[in-house]
Amino acid sequence: MLNVNRPQIYKKPMDRSIFSQIIHIRSYESDLYHEATLTQIANYLQEAAGRHVIEMDLGISVADLIAKGLGWVLTRMQIQVFEMPQAYDTVQLDTFPTGFDKYYLYRDFLLKQAHTDSVCLQATSVWAVIDFAKRGIVPIPDFIKQMPLTAQPLMPSPKGKIPKIGQITHSRTFQVRWFDLDQNQHANNVQFLNWAIEALPETWLRANQAKRVDIAFRNEALYGETIHSQVAIDPEQITSLHRLLKDNQEEIAQVQIQWAARPMPK
Amino acid sequence: MLNVNRPQIYKKPMDRSIFSQIIHIRSYESDLYHEATLTQIANYLQEAAGRHVIEMDLGISVADLIAKGLGWVLTRMQIQVFEMPQAYDTVQLDTFPTGFDKYYLYRDFLLKQAHTDSVCLQATSVWAVIDFAKRGIVPIPDFIKQMPLTAQPLMPSPKGKIPKIGQITHSRTFQVRWFDLDQNQHANNVQFLNWAIEALPETWLRANQAKRVDIAFRNEALYGETIHSQVAIDPEQITSLHRLLKDNQEEIAQVQIQWAARPMPK
Known part of the structure; x- marks a missing residue:
């Protein structure tokens, strides 16, 4: 059989502060120019963020938070495109949190061509925690602030309206x-x-x-x-x-x- | 870094008649019940069919046909769902052509849980070749009929209206x-x-x-x-x-x- 990519055995490495994933861009994720669409890129980024907090195994995944009556909310995202990848390209997406303040978590993303390391785009995002009972944003709980932070921001966090x-x-x-x-x-x-x-x-x-x-x-x-x-x-x-x-x-x-x-x- | 799935080195096996692919179902490809959506499933199937004819390297991919003024057209698809996979499931998708007649190519699909082999769904599809200059379907050209056929159909091809x-x-x-x-x-x-x-x-x-x-x-x-x-x-x-x-x-x-x-x- 052709091209069977068997699931790999999962090994938990030491540094859990950066999550990295290989993505094969599918034809239907691209537009009529064969370039990945911005909405698919935004999907990749959010999926990687969700995957990262699952894989960290710190009890801060979407499911973990729901069990506590809390939820992650994306409040802001900036994407800077250098050269949009194309259908069938193999890209590497890295994501990592870069810091906290009282109400917000900051998380960056880097998408590059897997074979050349040529950077396709970078992005930065701002996340808050919502309390479903209080129906609003609450200060980032201490157990979330346990997230390891080792990486430097790629770009300034969005400020202002x-x-x-x-x-x-x-x-x-x-x-x-x-x-x-x-x-x-x-x-x-x-x-x-x-x-x-x-x-x-x-x-x-x-x-x-x-x-x-x-x-x-x-x-x-x-x-x-x-x-x-x-x-x-x-x-x-x-x-x-x-x-x-x-x-x-x-x-x-x-x-x-x-x-x-x-x-x-x- | 966590969970880096490095692209695997591609080896061309002997049997090119079946294409097999591992898919990690993404959260955003699922519905509010966390099940993969039918439209995403249809995307997976068409993508695998396209990927197969590229990997076969027989000069019958979408790009190869366009260069000849021809195109693949999907005319019919039937999907039978046993148990729809869920977000974050790892599934294996197999696809293979099952036969030709004068105007049509028949291709089947099998989607199963990668870790248990439990079958999620099967599908069958009918493809024709369009000639852009003639603006219509033409008999399947002989060079396409070179496609190796080794697998048996999973289910009857759709007949009738x-x-x-x-x-x-x-x-x-x-x-x-x-x-x-x-x-x-x-x-x-x-x-x-x-x-x-x-x-x-x-x-x-x-x-x-x-x-x-x-x-x-x-x-x-x-x-x-x-x-x-x-x-x-x-x-x-x-x-x-x-x-x-x-x-x-x-x-x-x-x-x-x-x-x-x-x-x-x-």
Whole structure:
């Protein structure tokens, strides 16, 4: 039989502060240019973060926290793209926490070509802990602060607010779908990035590549809810500002994307 | 570093007629019950088929065919689910062609738990070759018929038409999105299954699990097109019949799904 990658026997190494994973990028995870999509990249990053806290075996995984009435919440993510990997590329994704303050955990990501070490992108993220009974964010519990920290940040953590959207140039409406839902019974927040980008016109998406994405998550989206995705494009700056609203005008996310003109096809 | 699965050195074995692959099911590939979604399963199957014809190195991969002005087209797929794998399960997916006739190639799939060999699901599919210049299906070229065939079919190939939909009980409208597009500049046909299922009501999806899916692909869907997803549920038979139409009433897919009541949560 061809190409059987047997599951490897798991060995727990000494340094648990960095999690590293090989990913074979699948054809259907790429766009019409054969490049991995930003939403798939965001999926890889969140999956690696979840996998890391499971593998650390410190009692701080999603399941461990749920048993305590707590949950991890991603509040902010910035992704800087150098050269987006392509379908069938083999990449290595490293992730590690870089520090805490009272309410937030900071975690970075590095995605590179596995065979050349050429860096595809880096990312930084901010996580909080929610107490389901109190219905809000609580200070990071001490047992979570046991996480080992050895790595240095790759890039500055996002500070300050994403600029308010000005004159809306494009908008589109989405409904939260059944397959958007994750085990928390709300839309996987990677969909937020999808809804934001999908409101851009086809001509913009064909002409430009996202180079830097900054997304702030404000609230959850439930099955069947209507999401209004609004965009203000600044073609001078090759920048787009986005917000996602529910019918009641509640904001669920803000996004800022810096784009670069796509090279002409060879 | 934790859990680095280094890419394995590729060895080309003697028997190229079966392709086998280990898949770690990711959390975001599962639904709110933590089970892999049918659309992700369909993605795995198509990816493995594509990967197989690349690895066979017989000049019959998607890229090889495009260079000849030809393309692979999936025309029919049946999936029979025994026990759907869950997020974080490690599964083994085997795929192999089982035969040809003048216009069609038949290919089967077997997905099982990697550690126990317990079978999760089996599937069978029918593929044709399209000639882009002639804008239609052509007899399977002889160079494709060089594919080695050693495995026996797992299940009967689909014969006959999917029953015509009767009284429509539910419908929903979708627009083809940017991230639905694949490198052929049309919607990845896995989205067809997604659109079909998403038209079912939430109560149905919460109460039932898909056990057998039969999908016939009739036509392509392009960016921005409106897709009308219509369903006739027969609650007596626990069966749903689906069709996907464009604005001009052109049918792009028909689907029949047999469901089973979901076991009550423990």
